[in-house]
Amino acid sequence: MTVNKPVSLRHSRSGSKTFWLTTMMLPATIWLLLIRYLPMFGIMMSFLDYKLPTRKVPFPLNLLESPWVGLKNFQFLFTSESLTMIRNTIGYNALWIVLGLLISVSFAIMMSELTRKFLAKTYQTMMFFPYFLSWVVVSYFLFAFLDPTNGMIVRAQRAAGVNVIDWYNSPGYWPYILTICSMWKNTGYSTVLYLSAITGIDRSQYEAAAVDGATKWQQMIHITLPHLKPMIIILLIMNIGKIFNADFGLFWSVPMNSAPLFPVTQVVDTYVYRAYTSTGNVGMSTAAGFLQNLVGFICIMIANGVVRRLDADSSLF
Amino acid sequence: MTTITKKNPHPFRLNMVSRKTETLFHLILLLFALACIIPFIFVIIISFSSEDSIRQIGYSFTPVTWSLDAYHQVFNLGDALWRSYFNSFFITIVGTLLSVTMCVMYAYPLFRKDYKFRGFFSFLSFFTMIFGGGLIPTYIICKNLLGMSNNYAALIVPMLVSPFNIIIMRTFFQTSVPFDLIEAATIDGSGEYNTLVRIILPIVKPGIATVALLTALGYWNEWFLCLMYVTKRELFPLQYLLMEMQRNAEFLARNSSMIGASGASAIATLPSQTMRMAVVVFIVLPIACAYPFFQRYVVAGLTIGSVKG
């Protein structure tokens, strides 16, 4: 064997490796290019006074005919009213990212420690039910308690002779109610992600640690959490990318679109929806979406940059 | 170390949290799980309530009168019901199979540190998670260029690839596949596809099951694609049937004064509130039954421990 041969073998191998691995990516890549990238020219609409396509000027040539209006479509997002919605959107998101992380990681760890796997499975199945109930259905459920005339809480208060709370007219309670609803709906989803990440951990590591006299708590700190770290970081980064987006149904249906609650329920998505239904301007809604994405993009890039410095393997890209 | 006798009812008590702690865990998880299931029980109760009861006291856990009307109405949908059930299953199964395959095939090279274009393709998919072209351009591309209109493709293809799932899947590869395993396989002369299918996939089963679960839930719950691309009733999935009722009711409620009195009579002919809840029950039950299938891989793996090369 000459010295050169393994090298050239390695070389051709790595060439064919790249080739075969690339073929794996092809189906999804084609999909991404066609269905995600090709329509992206639509972002232009944020800066246009959109003219309808016609027979003579079909889509997307009508975009060239549409007058350029610069940042006019973004203006409606920056009025005296927009401070509230920006504060609410970012505030709720920040709180919920932290809370959601704590709750679902602890639930996943608790579940992994249960000896009766049947019960663990049952809990987990039950936790997925909220995923199937639309916010509208949830709002009916809440209303059964808070209805100003027949609500169960209201009736109990009336029967007890205490002050009856006018729930849909009292903004003070709603940050808590919305937080509970959000946790209720999303915990099942993220818990399953963490739980299956825990499942991937080699059990012999725990046994070895136990033999060395590590307590359960120490095992969690030194084995479970480090293994969960990539998943935690990835979900964190992706959630940060949605910091300027809100779950429309949660903020619209759950408070029953009650006007006095707006100071604590108005978020970017509800604001844009109301603006869009009142003007029908496609450019404005596209602009709002673009701005939300842009903010998300910047946040992700920053978060990812920080993560890459600390722990390159865990970063998104 | 404790000696384990065969009589021990809990042979795996070894290296487990104390009984007290476990009881506490049970308590916390049980409370939360109950909170998750009670609204669904509430839905079931409403579906068995009479319309009159709702009119009188609103939605309640204790309706004034009970009734099977809602279920009669649902079964009266007849063919439309079973047809949409079939569609939902078909879309979910085909969609999930295709989607998970594409997801795994895209995520695997991204996890391979020795793959040359890793950075490029990571960014390619990540970027679309953040930016999109918006409704109108996507609609035109899908409909006019790709022919997605009144066919199953329109209900499956637009959701095939989820950058979120790709990233999750890549993370599963990272957390459970030791890199030396791939090197060993390569030295043994295993081709890339062979390595992926024979060696890697069995290890990441929990991850695949999780992604498949999330994808299946996504397809099962999907209705917006149907609203956008499908008007043929034979293709409606169950979830859309429900959404149609819901949206009809909402529209009439919002525009009641505009349609005037004829709107009031239109509202009267709408599917009842209780019927909509009965349809929710029909939607949730199959997936609740299918859930343990996925779960086998997610939770059962905990006791077995993962298979390591």
Added chain:
Amino acid sequence: MKKFLALILAAIMLLTLVPAMADSPVEITMLLEGCNVTDDAAVLEKLNEYLANKIGVTLKPTWGTWGNFDQLAQNAVNTGSDEYDIMFTCSWTANEYAPYAKKGAYVRLDDPEDNLLEEYGAELKNVLPELLFEGAATEGPDGEKGIYAVPGFKDFATMNTWDVNVTLLEKYGYTLEDVEKAGFYGWADIFKTVKEGEEKDGSIFYPFIFEGAVVERYVTGTPIITGDANGLLSYYMNTEDVSVPGAYGNVIFNKFATPEFEKFARQMREYYQAGYIDPAIAIGETATDTWRNAQNSANYLISSEVSLYGYEYTTSEARGIQVAYVMTTDAPYIDNTSVQGAMMAISANSAHPVEAMKFLALLNTDPYVMTLLNYGVEGIHYTLNAEGEVEFNADARATYSPWTNGVGNVTLLPPQKGQGADFQQRFAEFYAGSKKLPIYGFTFDSKPVETEIAAIANIKEAYMLSLCTGAVDVDTALPELLTKLDEAGIQKVVDEANTQLKAFLGE
């Protein structure tokens, strides 16, 4: 850069073009609103046979529902699709007639250079009242007024009424006349008596349940101004004679800044605090359900309704009480909103505008076509009884029921059971007594103040329903609302509206 962009976009266009196919007879596609149709085979078979012979077209309907129509129409219009030759349109859904006509989504039917209406739909002018065409005239992309849709002949005048539960009223010794005489500002005593009487058993009873989003119009006499999608503007009618201008003349105001609005809001607050108003009608998403449920279960004393000719009979039957409607104006009034309530437009991208026009003309003049499309096939979906009234076959009707008013000229239809053979005649006579508003035909184009409107809509939403149902304190909420509206530029919107109105009236 622009050239490069044009090149890319042109390439995409070539990819997305769908080749048009020639066929004979010509197939006309039509998008309808509010339909509940799951089986149209029998109807289409008969209809297409007839249409092919008569005008050489066949019809392919898309039965839009209340829930999906807006999305389907928006998709078609915004993408310039030729998917539908004919589309339902109106002034009150997201599918707004005037803005779309202005953007060029529809064919101008009375285009001086290619007058489809005159050439292929001359009979329409004989069958449909002239005032319908007057109301259908709107500005096109060229800024000229023209007709962009065939208006539907239906209950075309607005009747804002108080819906009174006479049975309950008389139980407490009041008469309908007492309610009429006292008027909105004087109902406190009646409410008090009835509420106390009904609550003797310990239950809770609300005598006053109405539609909070519009009830202010009933009290202050302000019609909807077409194009004012958010209800920000008020024009004061003369409720004694709606055909002449009111006390302020033909002027538009900021709805919330008038003494009339404040007086109304204070009265509502009084009623609310006294417990006469159901708090659930002040909550956005429960408002309509609560209002309709109260009506349907006869669990109210006074309510609000946009009524119809002959509606007392229907509702009294359905609710098992005696219902009366007290009109808040001297006569039903004709405004754009009611006239543009249901129309059929031809898509600007249609490949067959001529055939589409021929079909629309036939639909609105030929009783056979109209009845077939609306009520289905005689013998399958309905039968005619001895009086010539339609009796529906419930099973078949359940699979085929388009929205009657949304199809076309309803005066071509045979009467339904219980309406009597001369129903259409009485119907026509009744609406002949309605009066045109002095600003009839005026449409507000909000485009120039769009940015302001987007912000204002959000502000208004935060106060409007609460103020109009008395759920919030007027002393704090109203000044707050007015300040915020001012900051967001409401004056600019009002000024723009008045400028446009002046131009419309030719002042």
